[in-house]
Amino acid sequence: MAIVSSSSSAVVPKLRTITNLTLQLIPTLSTASATITTTATNHHHKTTTFSSVLNSNLFNLHHKNRAFTSDSTAVVSSSSTLSTPNPNSTRHEEYGRLLPCPAENSLPRNIEHLVVRKGGPILDFIANSLDLPRLYVADLIHFGAVHYALVCPKPPSTATMEEIKLYKEFTKPSVLRKRVSIKGKTVREAQNTHRITHVDQFVEEGTYVRVHVRPKRFPRCYEIDWRSRIIAVTESYVVLNKPAGTSVGGTTDNIEETCVTFATRALELTTPLRTTHQIDNCTEGCVVLARTKDYCSVFHKKIMEKQVKKLYLALAAAYVPCGVMTHYVQPIRKSPKIVSEDLIKEWISCQLEVLECRKVPWPNAVLEAKYGIQDFDWPNKEFAYECKINLLTGRTHQIRAQLAACGAPIVGDSMYMPAAMAEIASPGLNPFGRYKKQFDSEAEREYAAQEWAAKHGKEPGLAIGLQASQISWDEGNHCYEAGRPWWSQ
Numbered sequence: 001m002a003i004v005s006s007s008s009s010a011v012v013p014k015l016r017t018i019t020n021l022t023l024q025l026i027p028t029l030s031t032a033s034a035t036i037t038t039t040a041t042n043h044h045h046k047t048t049t050f051s052s053v054l055n056s057n058l059f060n061l062h063h064k065n066r067a068f069t070s071d072s073t074a075v076v077s078s079s080s081t082l083s084t085p086n087p088n089s090t091r092h093e094e095y096g097r098l099l100p101c102p103a104e105n106s107l108p109r110n111i112e113h114l115v116v117r118k119g120g121p122i123l124d125f126i127a128n129s130l131d132l133p134r135l136y137v138a139d140l141i142h143f144g145a146v147h148y149a150l151v152c153p154k155p156p157s158t159a160t161m162e163e164i165k166l167y168k169e170f171t172k173p174s175v176l177r178k179r180v181s182i183k184g185k186t187v188r189e190a191q192n193t194h195r196i197t198h199v200d201q202f203v204e205e206g207t208y209v210r211v212h213v214r215p216k217r218f219p220r221c222y223e224i225d226w227r228s229r230i231i232a233v234t235e236s237y238v239v240l241n242k243p244a245g246t247s248v249g250g251t252t253d254n255i256e257e258t259c260v261t262f263a264t265r266a267l268e269l270t271t272p273l274r275t276t277h278q279i280d281n282c283t284e285g286c287v288v289l290a291r292t293k294d295y296c297s298v299f300h301k302k303i304m305e306k307q308v309k310k311l312y313l314a315l316a317a318a319y320v321p322c323g324v325m326t327h328y329v330q331p332i333r334k335s336p337k338i339v340s341e342d343l344i345k346e347w348i349s350c351q352l353e354v355l356e357c358r359k360v361p362w363p364n365a366v367l368e369a370k371y372g373i374q375d376f377d378w379p380n381k382e383f384a385y386e387c388k389i390n391l392l393t394g395r396t397h398q399i400r401a402q403l404a405a406c407g408a409p410i411v412g413d414s415m416y417m418p419a420a421m422a423e424i425a426s427p428g429l430n431p432f433g434r435y436k437k438q439f440d441s442e443a444e445r446e447y448a449a450q451e452w453a454a455k456h457g458k459e460p461g462l463a464i465g466l467q468a469s470q471i472s473w474d475e476g477n478h479c480y481e482a483g484r485p486w487w488s489q
Contacts, residue, residue, distance in 0.1 A: 095132055098139035101219045101257065104461075109253070112211040115152050115170055116203050122146065123199040126211055138199050144255035145212035150182050151190040152208035170206050179206060195255075212253030218281075220245035220462065221257045226266035231480050236295040237288050238263060238273055239471070239480045244284040244371065244463030249275030260289060277303060280397065282412075282460040285312070285468025285482040299473075303394075308473045312389045313485050314399055315360070315465025317378050317417070318408035320387050322354045327402050329395055330449055336415050336456040337401040338449050340432035351392040352402060360386045363411065363465075363487045371486055372462030373412035376421060384411050384465070384487075399466060405433060411465035411487070418457040429455070 114129055126137045126146065140146055155167050169175070176182060181204060182190045193210065203209060224243050231239040240263050242248060250258040264273045273289040276299040290296035302308050327339035328347035340347060362381045363373060375381060385408070389399060397416075403409060404416035407424060419430070428435035431448040439445040465487055472479035 095136045095213075097135060098143060098215070101217055101222055103219055105217050107214050109212070109214045109216060112213055113152075114209045114211065116205055116207045116209060119202060119204040119207075121199070122148075122196050122201045122203050122209070125203060125209070130211065130213070132213070140211065140213070140215070141196050141199050142256060143215050143253065144195050144250065145215045145253040146196040147193040147210045147252075148196055148203060149191050149193045149208040149210075150179070150185070151176070151187060151206070153191060175206065179204070215253035216251050217254065218246055218257040221262050224262070226262045230263065230267065231286065231482070233267065234291075236292065237276075237290050237299070238267065240287045240289060241482045242279060242284055242287045242468070244282055244486065245461075247281050248278050248287055259287060263289060276300060277308075277394075279468050280400075280466070282462065282464045283466045283468060284463065284486060285466075286310075286471040286480055287468070288471060302473050307475075308471065309476075310391045310394070310468060311355075311470040312391060312399060313467045313469045314387045314389055314403060315363075315411045315485070315487050316357075316385045316387050316403055316408040317411055317420075318380075319359075319385050320354050320357050320403060320406060320408045322357060324351060324353045324392070325402055325406070326351050327405060329398070329401065335397060335459065336419070336453055337395070337397045338432060338453060339401045339405050340436070341405070341434065342432075342436060344432075344445070348395065349393065350395040350398045350402065352399060353390040353392060354387050355390055356388040357385050359383050360488070367487060367489075368412075371412070372460070373464075374414045374417075374460075375411070376414070376417050376457075378411075378417070378421070386487075388469075400464070405430070412460060413464045413466075414457045414460045416456060419452070419455040422455045 112130055114126075116125060123134060123137050123141065126132060126140075127134045137146075151171060152167070154171075155164060159167070171187075176187075176190075191208075193208075196209075220243060224246070229241045229243060231241050233239075240259055242259050246259050247254070247257070248259050249255070250260070255261070260273045260275055269291070271291065273291060274293065274296040276288045276290050276296055279285065279287060288299060290299055299308075327341060327350050328343055329350050330338040330340075330344075331346060331348050339350065343349075360383065362384045363371075367373070368375070387403075391399065400410055400413055400416050404413070404420040407420055409417040409420040423430045423433060428437075429452075431437040431439075431445075431452055437448065439448065463486060465485075467482055467485040469485070470479065470481045
């Protein structure tokens, strides 16, 4: 029995009958407040959130062309019964094992959302429900790609009467009161997700299960000599020169192919390293990994108290003046990050200081090919500008967004460079830039932000011209450098 799943990145959660054992939901790209966080189902690797209250206006704005119906290609009759998956089915040919890792993420990521009608081992439930090979399901669990919550999210206001009825069947008070596992918890608490950690973990009736069927992969992990990337090893921490194209601590659907995992193995440590801070997947450079839970807390505290200083080298496509640069970033989780030169109510301040800016050769074709650099026909590729930056606040994509807003995007930044080029070609296109627009309402500002975000591109596949070149703390008593960045090798 094959089940066809939507791989859309922005479809509102929807309850549908699949079989007499499961319900299916489809994810949303809503910015509403959330109790369950997951990863979007497209190549952009954005964040998708579920909430007990969903913003139907956002749904109507972004997805007005998608019908909220149970199409026959994705639904199996409720009178069907589940049987042992057919090992000769095309589904089993498509899904073999997660390893070896493919050379690139060529297939769209997709997520299946299920609700358990009959309790049992999680591996059996997923293999039967989605007609997947058991070894593949075991791989997904090992990768951390399977999550559960005791109670499933509430469907949106656009749901059909049948879908609402199905949801109420699992969440009506008389049913929830009988579930010992959620006694003493609020509905919101019961909707919090947790990772499935064992293939034989039991899931009870009414449990919500989220399966990231095609996790985001990091083939770069298998190409690196990780031992050579270790900068320092102490009793409390390890400093790693993180390679571009890798994740520090993993994603929602992949905690196996990470810097933490591979550095732990390279050092032959018996206790896994811990993430203390993040840098973007496409960024290389210094990362501190804690060896103990206690030191992880200690380093977090140092960051919160601004005792940790981070210096970056950024390869900008245009000259950047030295001095402090201040912008205000829209407080949303998804990318790209929209920044404004002027203060906007509830937008968050982000600051950096450009210490130096020197002209250097633009990376040659060999380097561009090696690190997957896209230049998008930038008009002047004879020279680039290497900027030494002191990061004063640590916002997601901060350096990338701020430099692009100044007309000097980072070389290879496929997300922010297209928007910067569009603004250069049509000054005033960026409603929050130098030629800022006046808005009559908050709704108008929000719409303008969405329109400007659409001018941006996809997240880089491998590297950009950005390196976390130095990290120090305790007034410089601990100071480490990453060495030469990829573009100067």
